[in-house]
Amino acid sequence: xxxxxxxxxxxxxxxxxxxxxxxxxxxxxxxxxxxxxxxxxxxxxxxxxxxxxxxxxxxxxxxxxxxxxxxxxxxxxxxxxxxxxxxxxxxxxxxxxxxxxxxxxxxxxxxxxxxxxxxxxxxxxxxxxxxxxxxxxxxxxxxxxxxxxxxxxxxxxxxxxxxxxxxxxxxxxxxxxxxx
Amino acid sequence: xxxxxxxxxxxxxxxxxxxxxxxxxxxxxxxxxxxxxxxxxxxxxxxxxxxxxxxxxxxxxxxxxxxxxxxxxxxxxxxxxxxxxxxxxxxxxxxxxxxxxxxxxxxxxxxxxxxxxxxxxxxxxxxxxxxxxxxxxxxxxxxxxxxxxxxxxxxxxxxxxxxxxxxxxxxxxxxxxxxxxxxxxxxxxxxx
Numbered sequence: 001x002x003x004x005x006x007x008x009x010x011x012x013x014x015x016x017x018x019x020x021x022x023x024x025x026x027x028x029x030x031x032x033x034x035x036x037x038x039x040x041x042x043x044x045x046x047x048x049x050x051x052x053x054x055x056x057x058x059x060x061x062x063x064x065x066x067x068x069x070x071x072x073x074x075x076x077x078x079x080x081x082x083x084x085x086x087x088x089x090x091x092x093x094x095x096x097x098x099x100x101x102x103x104x105x106x107x108x109x110x111x112x113x114x115x116x117x118x119x120x121x122x123x124x125x126x127x128x129x130x131x132x133x134x135x136x137x138x139x140x141x142x143x144x145x146x147x148x149x150x151x152x153x154x155x156x157x158x159x160x161x162x163x164x165x166x167x168x169x170x171x172x173x174x175x176x177x178x179x180x
Numbered sequence: 181x182x183x184x185x186x187x188x189x190x191x192x193x194x195x196x197x198x199x200x201x202x203x204x205x206x207x208x209x210x211x212x213x214x215x216x217x218x219x220x221x222x223x224x225x226x227x228x229x230x231x232x233x234x235x236x237x238x239x240x241x242x243x244x245x246x247x248x249x250x251x252x253x254x255x256x257x258x259x260x261x262x263x264x265x266x267x268x269x270x271x272x273x274x275x276x277x278x279x280x281x282x283x284x285x286x287x288x289x290x291x292x293x294x295x296x297x298x299x300x301x302x303x304x305x306x307x308x309x310x311x312x313x314x315x316x317x318x319x320x321x322x323x324x325x326x327x328x329x330x331x332x333x334x335x336x337x338x339x340x341x342x343x344x345x346x347x348x349x350x351x352x353x354x355x356x357x358x359x360x361x362x363x364x365x366x367x368x369x370x371x372x
Contacts, residue, residue, distance in 0.1 A: 090318060093318045118323060119325045
């Protein structure tokens with residue numbers, strides 16, 4: 001009896017983990033990391049040479065901001081790539097637009113808003129957390145909580161004390177015998 | 181059979197199946213544009229292919245969208261490397277020729293290409309009745325939210341984006357859109 005209960009509990013746990021895993025897989029992916037490592041940035045050159053001007057420091061800051069914004073924008077001619085990671089010509093041109101707008105003094109949000117006004121919210125790799133989009137963020141957590149509640153409920157039900165054996169059932173072999 | 185369990189399982193599966201079924205009815209390549217209904221992004225681009233007849237523009241002449249106010253504008257983004265552009269070219273060029281003398285401006289915009297190749301392509305295709313301009317750096321293409329070619333934008337006489345078509349256009353569709361925009365402009369008193 002005990003062995004059977006634990007087998008069923010393990011199966012339920014595996015089901016919940018599978019559900020949770022599926023739910024987490026549906027969660028919006030974080031923006032892809034920039035292809036170039038931070039070591040490539042101008043900031044490192046500043047530290048190594050130690051003699052760079054304010055203009056060069058501003059260049060490094062601009063480059064870093066460009067990578068950050070470009071990593072959040074979807075390449076329109078690719079499958080699931082950001083314009084930072086895509087080698088396509090259109091992505092390169094879009095990165096140039098990002099850089100120019102940041103250099104003009106626009107904030108990262110203003111640059112993102114520009115692309116949203118042209119391509120719609122589809123252009124963002126990570127949906128904005130408002131309105132119907134909240135479903136994408138809330139659903140995985142709700143599935144995990146729901147799975148946990150289901151698991152607790154079902155394990156409690158399976159491990160509940162069995163009903164008292166009837167007179168006719170006395171002496172019959174039990175699962176406890178198998179488990180020993 | 182445990183009908184209670186079966187009905188719970190069916191109730192749980194129904195929304196998922198419904199979601200998948202709804203997804204099958206949608207074209208994943210069709211990305212809705214936020215531009216229709218809005219003012220069209222302005223541009224000033226240089227002509228590299230003059231077009232023919234009365235609508236011809238000299239090579240190097242600058243076409244400004246602001247100067248086309250009062251006309252219906254058909255803006256067709258194309259490239260010499262684009263196979264689908266070959267499918268629509270003859271129909272688009274022929275339809276454009278029939279609107280000569282009317283308040284309509286057809287304009288080709290070369291996307292991610294070089295004018296020499298564009299000119300050679302037009303010659304290979306037997307000519308183009310309307311002028312084409314070059315878009316260096318795809319600035320205008322990005323302003324119009326382009327993600328492929330061909331894409332065609334129909335602008336009303338007030339400079340608003342009325343409709344966007346992704347993929348090759350047909351002669352019938354172009355006529356339908358242009359005629360409706362001319363009629364709307366005339367109705368509003370613009371063609372007086």
